[in-house]
Amino acid sequence: MMVMRRFEEEAARNYAKGKIGGFLHLYIGQEAIAVAVAEVLEERDYIFQTYRDHGIALARGMSATAGMAELFGKDTGCSRGFGGSMHFFDVERGFLGGWAIVGGHLALAAGTAFKSKYTGEDSVTVCFFGDGSINIGGFHEAMSLAGLWKLPVVFVCENNQYAMGTPLERTSPLKDLSIKAKGYGMVGDRFDGHDVEVVQARINEAVERARTGGGPTFIEVLTYRFRGHSMSDPAKYRTSTELEQRKQQDPIAVVREKLTGLGVQESVLDDIDLEVDEEIDEAVRFADESPPAREDLMMSTVMAPEGES
């Protein structure tokens, strides 16, 4: 979680310096969810995420250097400078991308789950999306097919309360989104996302259900992002009181308190923080010094090479 937090704080700084372009959506405040999911999944499993994708990529094991270099648009980035912030990929770790059309990647996740079922593998797909996805057609069609075919997929709605700048009560008549699961013939679950242990236990239930043939689950995780929707968003649609209240449940503070309560010395945790600081500093230095994205790959990667595969 500390790697994600420092990675994104540093990304924000470098965005302000003009080192990073385009859109940059930060995951700060939601880190417990990604860490819990990464902890639960096996190597053979698949993950899809929205454009708010740095956290899960790092949790899954992508290096901070590969992530930062991608933000800097460099050849050493995880997508070699072709994806940017919204399109991290790490196929070797089963991370099949950050996707930037709201609701557009849910059916893809049903597709990798379809493949698992088709081939008889026991791999599971986890698909993240936000509360802003629940009204678009892509959500409905993917949920319909996953439910109909009992696909091994877990749909994780990270409800951070705002679809860009619009609060949930203005986009949904439901307070409890998880009841939608019933309409698609799948199990629903709903819980707070600030305690990594709680998230891990509940995600694990859903993943095990999928892995053992019990079909898909729709999970609503209640969370909160501490930053705006993207770097250009000052988040004027919410009060500073609300933000400060939510920060009381910062998942990193929660886990730190738990650990010290268990007798872990503050100094041990501080040492970890220092290590992370160094790791992120190194990532920024690496990204800055890396060669730019390669022009020669631009035309040659439009189509995949033909021949046996």
Added chain:
Amino acid sequence: MRQLRYREALREAMFEEMARDERVFLMGEEVGHYQGAYKVSEGLLEKFGERRVVDTPIAEAGFAGVGIGAAMAGLRPIIEFMTWNFSFVAFDQIISNAAKVHQMSAGAIQVPIVFRGPNGAAKQVAAQHSHSCAPFYTNIPGLYVIQPSTPRDAKGLLKSAIRSNNPVIFLEGETLYGVKGEVPDEGVEELIPIGESRLVRPGSDCTIVTWGRPYYTVLAAAEKLSAEGIDCEVVDPRTLRPLDTRLMVESVKKTNRCVVVHEHWPYGGPGAEIVDQVQREAFDYLDAPLERVTGLDVPMPYALNLEDKVLPTEERVIDAVKRVAYAS
């Protein structure tokens, strides 16, 4: 060589490729138990079972996306759209996902998938069911677009499309499904390469470039023109993206005249692209501006007399050829 109908040629291609490669499956509305809305997939369910011939609910965006996801994970789906008109609700899946992820992932993810189904006008199915879709899809880097005119090309190109490691838009024709033509005998495997045009009819006076339904209109018009002493050479691009202009340019250098005949609307699209490329590559050889005979620039009306006006006719082809040949 034996004679097969266009739909039978397509069915054979799918049958052979599914038998050859376990990763290939067919998914779409009514493809299984109903035996295909246009009977292209007839018999496939009985042969391959429900695991590989997958009936879907009416949810094009959903099952197109499921196909793309399955392809990303290593399967080789054939996604049937009952008609290409219904692909518009799956447009985002094709454009934003299938066509993008290979480059967006710096080549780490391939999407070996075929989207296929009938394209263009049928008969009196009106404005929403008569779209000729090539212009929409040929505009997009990351896709191959194939539109076969004959049963032989349909079979050979569909087999190549299924074996391709890329997303392929495969535009069939409802009015072509019953057309008979020569197809190599059983046991003779023919893979027609994606991106190769074909010389259909040799001639010396005017080049006509055409594909899809108007292919047959053009051949009939060429016969009539021949009787009047105008000898047309006909070239079928077969694949619209990537576009192979080699044969058409060579032909125009010989005939010095060119008419492009297509069903799709005149604004942009492969028709306009062909005119652009041919005029630049054969500019010094042209004796007349290139002409196009296209579907008229209107939504398709229901009434038969109006529909007949919208689609390219023999008469319009003959008039255009005579204009470029200064023979009218």
